[in-house]
Amino acid sequence: MERMSIFETITANLDDDFKVLPGFSLEFMGKNREFKCAAGMHDGTLIYHTLNLGNPGDPQKAAEDIAVLLVAYFADKNKKFLNEIDAILNENSVISIVDDLAIIMWDRLFSLADRTDWKSLAHQWRSSSIDLLINSDNMNFVKIGITLLGVLGFTNFNRSADLLFNIGVYDELTIYALTALSRLADLNSRMKSEQHMDFNAIVFEIAKRVNGWGRVHAVKRLEPATDEIRGWILRKGCLCPGLVSYLALTCAESGDMISALRQETLDDELFKGVSAIMEALIEEESMPGISVYTHADEALALYRRNKDIREKGGRI
Numbered sequence: 001m002e003r004m005s006i007f008e009t010i011t012a013n014l015d016d017d018f019k020v021l022p023g024f025s026l027e028f029m030g031k032n033r034e035f036k037c038a039a040g041m042h043d044g045t046l047i048y049h050t051l052n053l054g055n056p057g058d059p060q061k062a063a064e065d066i067a068v069l070l071v072a073y074f075a076d077k078n079k080k081f082l083n084e085i086d087a088i089l090n091e092n093s094v095i096s097i098v099d100d101l102a103i104i105m106w107d108r109l110f111s112l113a114d115r116t117d118w119k120s121l122a123h124q125w126r127s128s129s130i131d132l133l134i135n136s137d138n139m140n141f142v143k144i145g146i147t148l149l150g151v152l153g154f155t156n157f158n159r160s161a162d163l164l165f166n167i168g169v170y171d172e173l174t175i176y177a178l179t180a181l182s183r184l185a186d187l188n189s190r191m192k193s194e195q196h197m198d199f200n201a202i203v204f205e206i207a208k209r210v211n212g213w214g215r216v217h218a219v220k221r222l223e224p225a226t227d228e229i230r231g232w233i234l235r236k237g238c239l240c241p242g243l244v245s246y247l248a249l250t251c252a253e254s255g256d257m258i259s260a261l262r263q264e265t266l267d268d269e270l271f272k273g274v275s276a277i278m279e280a281l282i283e284e285e286s287m288p289g290i291s292v293y294t295h296a297d298e299a300l301a302l303y304r305r306n307k308d309i310r311e312k313g314g315r316i
Contacts, residue, residue, distance in 0.1 A: 003137050004137070005134060005135045005136055005137050006026065006136060006137055006138075006139060006142050007133060007134045007135070007136075007142065007166075007167060008134075009026065010026075010166075010167060010169075010170045010173075011166055014166075014169065017209070018165075018166065018169055018209055019169065019209045020169060020170055020171075020209075020210075025038075025039055026039065026139075026170075026172065038171075038212060038213070039170060039171035039172040039212060039213065039214075040171035040172050040174065040175070040212055040213025040214055040216075040217075041212075041213060043093075043094075043095045043172075043175060043213070044175075044213040044216065044217075044243075044246075046093055046095055046096070047095065047175075048246065048286075048287070049286075052096060055092050055093050055096035055097070057091065057092060059092060059096040059097045059100060060097075060100045062088055062091075062092040062096075062097050063097040063098075063100035063101040063104055064100075064104060065088055066085050066088055066089075066097065066101055066144075067101060067104040067105055067108055069081045069082075069084050069085050069088075070085070070105065070144075070148075071108060073085075073128070074124060074125050074128040077128075082138075082141065085140075085141075085144075086138065086140065086141075089140045094140045094143050094144070095143075095175070098143065098144070098147040098176065098179070099179075101144070101147060101148075102147050102148070102150060102151050102180075102183065105125075105148060105151060105152075106151045109121060109122060109125065109151075109152075119155075122152055122154070122155055123155050125148070125152050126148075126149065126152040126153060126155050126156075126160075129144075129145045129148035129149050129152055130145065130149065130163065131145070132144060132145030132148075133145030133146055133149060133163060133167065134163075139172070142167070142173065143173065143176050146164065146167060146173060146176040146177055146180050147176060147179070147180055149163065149164060149180050149184070150164075150179060150180025150181065150182070150183035150184050151180075151183055151184075151187070153180070153184050153187075154184070154187045154188070154191060154193070156195075157184065157187075157188050157193055157195040157197055158195045160184060161181065161184060161197055161202065164177045164180050164181050164184070165177070165181075165202060165205070165206065168181070168206050168214070169206060169209045169210055169214070170210075170214070171210055171211070171212040171213045171214035171215075172213075172214075173214075174206065174210055174213065174214030174215075174217050174218060175213075175214075175217040177206070178203060178206065178217055178218060178221055181197075181199060181202055181203070182199060182221070184197065185197045185198075185199035185202075200222065200223045200225055200229075203218055203221050203222050203223075204222060204229055204232075206218050207219055207222055207232075207237070208232070208236075211240060211241075212240065212241075212243065213243065215237070215240045215243070215247070216240065216243050216246045216247055219233065219237045219238075219247050219250055219251065219254075220247070220250050222237075222254065223254075224254040224255060224256070230254070230255050230256055231255075231270075233251050233254050233255035234251065234255035234256075234257060234260055234270060234273045234274060234277070235269050235270055235272075235273040236273060237251045237254075237255065237273070238251040238273060238276045238277045238280070239272075239273065239276055244276055244277075244279075244280040245280045245283065245284075245285045245286050245287045245289070246286070246287055247277075247280075248276075248277045248278075248280035248281045248287070248289060249281065249287065249288055249289060249292065249293060251273075251277050252277050252281060252293055252299070253293075253294075255277075257274060257277060257295075257299065258295040258298060258299055258302075260274060261274065261298075261299055261302035261303060261306070262302065266306055271306060271310070274303065274306075275303075275307070278299065278300075278303045281293055281296075281299075282300075
């Protein structure tokens with residue numbers, strides 16, 4: 001029986017609201033295959049707790065080498081080029097090279113424009129990138145496909161955005177999808193496309209559907225542009241088991257927590273969300289917290305007042 005691709009496996013495990021089914025995991029392995037990681041944990045740890053995204057070498061050189069191999073692979077689909085890319089990625093964290101890779105591939109597209117029709121080439125490369133995203137069972141190749149769609153997806157903005165949304169609701173791939181969507185939205189704006197993209201609205205929809213590292217990345221990119229978004233950030237944005245410390249300061253600031261605490265009443269859901277934020281800020285474990293929060297003293301006083309009243313059986 002043919003093995004399902006990563007994209008097929010993820011989309012087969014989404015509910016009707018495009019949320020990953022409870023308990024589903026691809027059991028992504030660590031770089032050296034020596035331990036199993038929760039979805040998104042490996043890249044999240046590299047982003048927040050290592051220098052150079054865990055790459056002791058030259059990530060730009062690695063990105064340049066991969067770009068050369070991708071161009072060759074897109075031309076004739078010889079899998080030997082993918083094998084060489086895989087070998088490079090065994091020595092370099094994919095998260096450390098994808099930003100450089102996107103820029104290099106974009107520049108490479110137009111450097112070839114004097115020898116070929118760049119629009120036809122863009123269509124070809126986009127099709128090949130989608131093939132990596134949809135049909136590969138190699139997680140690193142899926143991440144590269146996502147990355148490339150961010151700079152090549154302009155040939156069909158809506159289709160590209162839909163693919164990135166569908167794959168981005170899985171925590172391991174959220175950071176890649178959000179970055180690609182950001183690039184795609186920027187191109188959409190610059191090209192004044194009729195296929196309008198509202199990047200912040202897409203980020204909000206993804207944020208509501210992820211619960212682990214994906215939520216960390218989504219909430220940090222979410223602009224608190226409306227009362228609905230600010231309210232959700234305070235009530236649910238920080239309810240991310242084991243990762244609250246990464247989001248507490250962002251939620252406090254983006255959700256305008258101090259204004260909420262100044263209200264006469266806090267409903268149960270709002271108090272639960274604010275409590276998660278405040279407790280993480282106070283603990284200040286792995287990330288900056290209460291010591292750098294602008295409204296620290298007032299927030300502490302108002303939160304403790306709310307908490308004391310509720311513990312005594314009252315309700316503000």
